[in-house]
Amino acid sequence: MSYAILYNSASGNTRSVADALERALAQAGVEVVWGEIRSGGMEDALALAAPADAVLVGFWCDKGSCTPEVADVLAGLAGKRVFLFGTAGFGGAPEYFEQILGRVREHLPEGAEYLGGAMCQGKMGDAVRARYEAMLAKQPGDARIQAMIENFDAARSHPDADDLARIATAAKQALGL
Numbered sequence: 659m660s661y662a663i664l665y666n667s668a669s670g671n672t673r674s675v676a677d678a679l680e681r682a683l684a685q686a687g688v689e690v691v692w693g694e695i696r697s698g699g700m701e702d703a704l705a706l707a708a709p710a711d712a713v714l715v716g717f718w719c720d721k722g723s724c725t726p727e728v729a730d731v732l733a734g735l736a737g738k739r740v741f742l743f744g745t746a747g748f749g750g751a752p753e754y755f756e757q758i759l760g761r762v763r764e765h766l767p768e769g770a771e772y773l774g775g776a777m778c779q780g781k782m783g784d785a786v787r788a789r790y791e792a793m794l795a796k797q798p799g800d801a802r803i804q805a806m807i808e809n810f811d812a813a814r815s816h817p818d819a820d821d822l823a824r825i826a827t828a829a830k831q832a833l834g835l
Contacts, residue, residue, distance in 0.1 A: 671780030
């Protein structure tokens with residue numbers, strides 16, 4: 659069996675997950691190719707996916723879904739077995755991640771077989787915290803903004819080793835490895 663790992667990463671979080679998946683699949687003794695989904699690079703990504711028995715597609719959460727580049731690649735995976743993995747700045751409950759996976763899954767065409775997906779929290783850039791602090795300065799005591807700052811701080815260590823192991827395990831199970 660051969661597998662393709664395709665990912666899009668803005669801050670390195672999803673790249674870390676892709677690296678962990680590549681290591682886990684290589685340790686399982688399967689052939690793995692992988693590449694980054696870049697703006698204007700849909701054809702390159704689909705060329706990597708073409709010979710693969712299954713495709714693992716990674717994304718970062720952009721406004722509750724994936725980026726347009728990832729959506730375009732997903733739309734080109736008719737006839738493929740697909741596992742989704744992603745990162746999001748907000749952690750929260752597993753239900754939150756399932757909602758995101760559901761929205762991303764909508765980009766798969768008929769004929770693609772959805773094998774499952776897994777997500778974890780990912781750290782955000784310092785500019786995000788600065789924006790939250792500026793919001794809090796304008797609205798002192800706002801519990802929602804304070805919660806956003808607390809989430810930012812909690813996200814600093816993610817994806818961590820537990821996140822990577824959990825997603826690798828989910829992928830291997832979905833792929834039958």
